Amino acid sequence: EVQLVESGGGLVQPGGSLRLSCAASGFTFGSYAMSWVRQAPGKGLEWVSIISGSGGSTYYADSVKGRFTISRDNSKNTLYLQMNSLRAEDTAVYYCAKGRYDILTGYTHFDYWGQGTLVTVSS
Amino acid sequence: AIRMTQSPSSLSASTGDRVTITCRASQGISSYLAWYQQKPGKAPKLLIYAASTLQSGVPSRFSGSGSGTDFTLTISCLQSEDFATYYCQQYYSWWTFGQGTKVEIK
Numbered sequence: 001e002v003q004l005v006e007s008g009g010g011l012v013q014p015g016g017s018l019r020l021s022c023a024a025s026g027f028t029f030g031s032y033a034m035s036w037v038r039q040a041p042g043k044g045l046e047w048v049s050i051i052s053g054s055g056g057s058t059y060y061a062d063s064v065k066g067r068f069t070i071s072r073d074n075s076k077n078t079l080y081l082q083m084n085s086l087r088a089e090d091t092a093v094y095y096c097a098k099g100r101y102d103i104l105t106g107y108t109h110f111d112y113w114g115q116g117t118l119v120t121v122s123s
Numbered sequence: 124a125i126r127m128t129q130s131p132s133s134l135s136a137s138t139g140d141r142v143t144i145t146c147r148a149s150q151g152i153s154s155y156l157a158w159y160q161q162k163p164g165k166a167p168k169l170l171i172y173a174a175s176t177l178q179s180g181v182p183s184r185f186s187g188s189g190s191g192t193d194f195t196l197t198i199s200c201l202q203s204e205d206f207a208t209y210y211c212q213q214y215y216s217w218w219t220f221g222q223g224t225k226v227e228i229k
Contacts, residue, residue: 035218045159045167045210047218059217095166102173109157109214111178113166 002026002112004096009117016086016121022079022096022114030054030074033099033108036081038092039116046092049081050099050108064090086121093118125149125213129221135229142198144224146211151191155215158187158196161223162207170209171196201226 008020022034035050049060049070058070069082079096094117097110126149136142146156154174159167169178171187174194184199198205206228211221 037218044222045212045220047220050218061217100172105155107155107214109155109169109172109212110218111169111172113168115166 004112004114006096006114006117009119011120012086013123014087014121017084018119020081020094020117024077029077034079035097035099035110037095037097040092088121091121125216125219127211127213127219127221129211129224131224133225135227136201137229138201138203140201142201144196144209146194146221148192148213152213152215154190155213156194157212159210160207
């Protein structure tokens, strides 16, 4: 059974930093791209970042580029999101999601999601 | 960025009803569209991908159709556990979501 468990959320002041973790189990972690998606309180879903299975390729939404860094440790089956220079508008529940790559089309969607961890940016 | 627009934003329905939700992309996305169900305080759950392929374990009362810019999610016979918010997502160019459709009890 695929399980994704996020941790590391909390209250942080504007301009501060936080590192989120996502512990994965139930699948061969290093074989899949992994992503972060966030949801502001009462709002919809926003894709944040994605990393390839090897960790060699990373991509970011414009809203977080230059401030957030995605990484992974395949020996620990863990995904990370380092968040710096946090702003009030970064307040959200952050979900990690497993990528499913369609070898025929070359496109990736997300098939399993964790329960999320809440990040609150406020003074 | 590709914008996804869902309609309606909310709807009220009764158990047993047939429900249809529409999603429109701001440009063609072929069939690279997924549908998710989200209940309050829970993670999104994948229902359909590739516009019409049912995710394993999802009841057959859920179905998806469409290609290009216009897509539909249909619940053929609404059950009590289906009251939730539904999101479409394109994965043709990066990943963007619709604003959600809340299905409420009538």
